[in-house]
Amino acid sequence: MKASAGGYARASDVRQALEMLAASDGSGRVLAGGQSLIAAMNMRLSTGDILVDISRIEELAGVRETSDSLWIGALTPHAEIGRNALIRDHAPLLSQAVGFIAHAAIRNRGTIGGALAHADPAAEFPAGVLALGATLHVEGLDGPRDIPAEDFFQDIFETAIDDGEILTGISIPKAASDERQTITEVARRSGDYALAGVCLVKRSGKHRLSLFSVAPKPVLAVQAMAELDRGDIEGAVRALQADIDPSSDTQATATYRRHLAGILLRRAVATIQGESE
Ligand SMILES: Cc1cc2nc3c(=O)[nH]c(=O)nc-3n(C[C@H](O)[C@H](O)[C@H](O)COP(=O)(O)OP(=O)(O)OC[C@H]3O[C@@H](n4cnc5c(N)ncnc54)[C@H](O)[C@@H]3O)c2cc1C
Structure with missing residues (x-):
């Protein structure tokens, strides 16, 4: 058509x-x-x-660092997110996420701003910026606004960007040397949208856990985070079931997605524990 x-x-x-x-x-x-x-x-x-x-607006492109944060322009293509040294050093979860997104042609054209504004609940970057505690910057004719990632994603394909506003960039706290970040997912084929996915950050001894493809929007799993902070991984897997609200579709049942979420959480914890040893 x-x-x-x-x-x-x-x-x-x-x-x-x-x-x-x-x-x-x-x-x-x-x-x-x-x-x-x-x-x-x-x-x-x-x-x-x-x-x-907006694809040729130079002020929306590029990646810059300040003393404590990283600014990523909305027009930064997925492929650049994957290879940029600043992102690899300070927000490695986003670099890793690129490997899960679609295929090379889409990664060369698709932008992080587009992925965040599109707010597909199965997409990797929305959950990634949620786990990283990012701030999203939007601008309208009335001026700029800063929106915490927790408030940005409102429903399926719905964000806090008002009519007439543009997402200009994202700020992410730079990772400390002992910070651990990981993303993992299960998809039917490489490059497909995930059946379920998990992003996990361990920052100053505290955890931030987000999930994708398990609810109408990316989820910050606050109950499971509290259990992880206590060191109770199985408690976190149980608590996770209350945090998420998966649906059944032609790809997977809600029960299977719940099961996957627990498996992926255990995998993510094992990954960051392995890196800490
Ligand atoms: C076959 C295929 C497979 C895919 N697989 C995956 C996958 O596995 N994981 C994944 O995450 N994504 C996947 N995608 C989506 C891909 O990542 C898109 O590139 C991304 O979702 C949108 O980025 P874009 O720059 O192309 O945005 P566009 O398509 O140009 O825009 C998308 C939406 O965002 C709005 N928008 C864009 N930029 C801004 C801005 N700066 N401010 C305000 N609004 C804006 C547009 O108006 C539109 O509503 C796939 C796409 C295809 C075609």
Whole structure:
């Protein structure tokens, strides 16, 4: 099927993109890498939109460090996340996540900002930034706003980005030398969306655990985190079952996803314990 006819405009800076969105009377859609949006348009899940192409806005690109945090521009492609030395050193969970996302062609075009704004509950980056305690930066004509990852993902494909706003970047606390981060998942085939996935961070003796593909949005598993902090791994696996709300579909039943979540949590704990020895 072909996409329905719509408009297209390429912005050269954030201000111009925001003005284009404001002028589109609610039908403007931000176009970044196009790996999810164009597919949705081709399936007529999204029609008649005016595409505001932000893909060449330089201020949204790149990765920078400050003394205690890392800023990742919204337009940073997945492939760059995977090879960037700053990300590898200070947010290795994101580098690892790239290996699970789709295939090379999609990783070359898809952007981290697009993946976060798209908010697919089965996607790796939303759960990753949740586990990392990231802050997401958005900008509208009224100015910028900072949104903690905990408040950003609101429902399936729904975020705290308001109409007319653009996600500009993400800030992540830099990992201390004793910090441990890992991501693991189960998918039917390499590159497929996960049936269930887990991100685990151990920072200053405290755990942050998030899961994907087990609820309508990525989940911060607070009850399981408390058990991990107490050192009770089996207690964490039990507590996890209350934190998640998987559904059954053609890929897997809810029961199987719950089972996988426990297995993946044990694997993630074993990985970070192994790295600490
Ligand atoms: C076959 C296939 C397999 C895939 N497998 C996986 C997978 O296993 N894991 C995974 O995580 N993803 C997967 N994806 C999705 C892929 O990672 C997309 O690249 C990503 O979800 C969207 O990034 P994009 O830059 O292409 O965004 P686009 O497609 O351009 O945009 C996606 C949505 O986000 C909005 N948007 C984009 N950028 C911004 C911004 N800066 N501010 C505000 N809104 C914005 C758009 O308006 C649109 O609604 C797959 C895609 C395909 C086609």
